[in-house]
Amino acid sequence: MTTKKSKHANKFGKLILSDGTVLDGMGFGYSTTVFGEIVFNTGMVGYTEALTDPSYNGQILTLTYPLVGNYGIPDLDAVDEDGISKFFESDTMQIRGLVVHELSQTASHWNLKMTLDEWMYNEKVPGISGIDTRAITKKLTTSGVMMAALVVSDEEIDVEKVKNELANITTYNSEKFMDIVSTKEEKIYGDENNSVVVIDTGAKNAIVRNIRELGYKAIVVPWNTPFDKIMSYKPKGVVLSSGPGDPQNCPDTVDTAKKLIENNIPTLGICLGAQIIGIAGNTETYKLKYGHRGQNKPCVNLETNQVYVTSQNHGYGIKPESLEKSDFKLWFANADDDTVEGIKHKTKNCIAVQFHPEAAPGPFDCKYVFDELKKLMEK
Numbered sequence: 583m584t585t586k587k588s589k590h591a592n593k594f595g596k597l598i599l600s601d602g603t604v605l606d607g608m609g610f611g612y613s614t615t616v617f618g619e620i621v622f623n624t625g626m627v628g629y630t631e632a633l634t635d636p637s638y639n640g641q642i643l644t645l646t647y648p649l650v651g652n653y654g655i656p657d658l659d660a661v662d663e664d665g666i667s668k669f670f671e672s673d674t675m676q677i678r679g680l681v682v683h684e685l686s687q688t689a690s691h692w693n694l695k696m697t698l699d700e701w702m703y704n705e706k707v708p709g710i711s712g713i714d715t716r717a718i719t720k721k722l723t724t725s726g727v728m729m730a731a732l733v734v735s736d737e738e739i740d741v742e743k744v745k746n747e748l749a750n751i752t753t754y755n756s757e758k759f760m761d762i763v764s765t766k767e768e769k770i771y772g773d774e775n776n777s778v779v780v781i782d783t784g785a786k787n788a789i790v791r792n793i794r795e796l797g798y799k800a801i802v803v804p805w806n807t808p809f810d811k812i813m814s815y816k817p818k819g820v821v822l823s824s825g826p827g828d829p830q831n832c833p834d835t836v837d838t839a840k841k842l843i844e845n846n847i848p849t850l851g852i853c854l855g856a857q858i859i860g861i862a863g864n865t866e867t868y869k870l871k872y873g874h875r876g877q878n879k880p881c882v883n884l885e886t887n888q889v890y891v892t893s894q895n896h897g898y899g900i901k902p903e904s905l906e907k908s909d910f911k912l913w914f915a916n917a918d919d920d921t922v923e924g925i926k927h928k929t930k931n932c933i934a935v936q937f938h939p940e941a942a943p944g945p946f947d948c949k950y951v952f953d954e955l956k957k958l959m960e961k
């Protein structure tokens with residue numbers, strides 16, 4: 583067992599919301615000011631995976647579990663046999679800032695290499711503790727998600743100055759994330775003859791790992807790779823990955839998805855990928871009031887009437903009423919609020935889920951969605 587103490591905590595910290603709310607707390611991690619969409623996640627564990635999930639790029643993440651950081655951070659350099667990070671979902675911290683109720687001052691775990699606070703300091707990301715995360719959650723569920731500023735400083739904070747800056751920043755909805763999160767060049771994992779192309783709109787490592795577990799070479803390509811280029815790899819199937827931002831901001835990927843459907847290429851969309859596939863197949867997307875972020879979201883598979891507990895992290899969705907005139911039928915529905923959680927093309931080999939079958943963090947109940955892709959590829 584290794585134990586370490588936080589070193590960069592107890593700074594000045596303020597969280598300022600665009601509705602004018604100012605919350606006082608203790609700053610930790612890196613001293614800086616960031617702006618982003620404030621969201622909340624109800625998962626009890628998994629901050630190492632969540633903080634490195636590219637889907638959180640541009641967001642200030644509130645963790646509702648009251649004590650965060652107690653198991654520290656594992657080895658950043660540990661990789662599996664394919665060279666994919668063992669414990670993290672991408673190579674960098676993706677969140678803009680972190681909001682917690684209590685930061686564990688001491689972290690203990692057999693696999694610990696550093697504290698959360700130290701990792702955030704190294705990654706130049708600010709955090710704030712001592713915040714009533716329950717009050718934030720109530721506010722966001724009532725008013726909807728909003729933009730916010732998080733300031734961590736070694737000196738007193740000028741709130742009015744930050745409020746003025748916050749009033750003038752670009753909102754999350756119109757931010758363009760693809761050039762930040764997507765790979766610049768193709769990346770190949772494995773040497774099998776049969777391959778799956780993963781279109782990287784902010785892919786998590788766990789998605790690539792699941793393709794490897796199916797027994798296929800994984801070829802990860804940039805978000806705007808054209809259809810013909812994808813076909814030049816002669817893939818058995820294609821995965822459209824999860825990722826940050828509004829799916830309407832990925833027109834190039836929508837265009838590729840249209841051609842994948844037209845040509846009946848076995849395709850699986852995950853989260854942002856599902857929304858992109860939805861748009862390609864004539865559904866419409868919309869912004870949810872406060873999204874689904876957690877690891878215990880119940881979804882019904884309408885083909886079997888079986889309920890699964892799923893991991894989720896999204897703020898947009900496919901409009902249920904737009905399905906009727908589209909090329910898709912409903913596959914999964916959210917048991918809490920009836921939102922669209924999965925779609926299947928009426929005639930082509932194309933499936934998509936709004937939740938995360940790869941989990942990371944979260945339950946593995948829906949890993950079988952990858953087997954569904956395999957069935958389409960081996961048909």
Ligand SMILES: NC(=O)CC[C@H](N)C(=O)O
Pocket residue numbers: 637823824825826827828829852853854855895896897898899
């Ligand atoms: N995890 C994801 O892929 C998120 C998709 C999209 N950015 C949303 O918030 O809905």
